[in-house]
Amino acid sequence: DTAVSQTPKYLVTQMGNDKSIKCEQNLGHDTMYWYKQDSKKFLKIMFSYNNKELIINETVPNRFSPKSPDKAHLNLHINSLELGDSAVYFCASSQDRQGAWETQYFGPGTRLLVL
């Protein structure tokens, strides 16, 4: 029974395209995150939503737009994809935004390759 799921697992696309990555958690958590792991292997937070409200928005190009239709879903839409967007994108969730960092549950990742 998957706790945090992401679709698709792999995404290969051309530069300039628009694509979305979906994330769903069935843990009843209030907070969801998007992380990017780039070619240098750094895992960096991009966004965080708590009960559908944006609470963390790192210095990410505005081509990236998260959307949270409900607290179980946090989708990531990327416009005008660039080569540098190639990375692994991880979705995560936690019970709340205060103190429960150790219980961030991560999805399996979406491997995005922009050609």
Place this chain on the structure above:
Amino acid sequence: DQQVKQNSPSLSVQEGRISILNCDYTNSMFDYFLWYKKYPAEGPTFLISISSIKDKNEDGRFTVFLNKSAKHLSLHIVPSQPGDSAVYFCAARAMNRDDKIIFGKGTRLHILP
């Protein structure tokens, strides 16, 4: 600017021996530290954590040591088992409570038979 540094990209340890993974940090505002373990094609999973008010936390085969004056922490795994082969990420959170966790680049641990 790497606030959390894992200077060893990989480490090989004989099965049954102790594995020691190191992590250094630069931000003195960090008050909570975590280790995550990651298998290929999976997301990171939480392993163990330590608050800055402690210098040691133990959970079964896993012990994390914190040396605040040196801004250094380490994860000890003893005895090492084949299933411990994975990438280990050190992570930290700052006192300003902006809910962000800063991750290191990870160290790939190979347990040799």
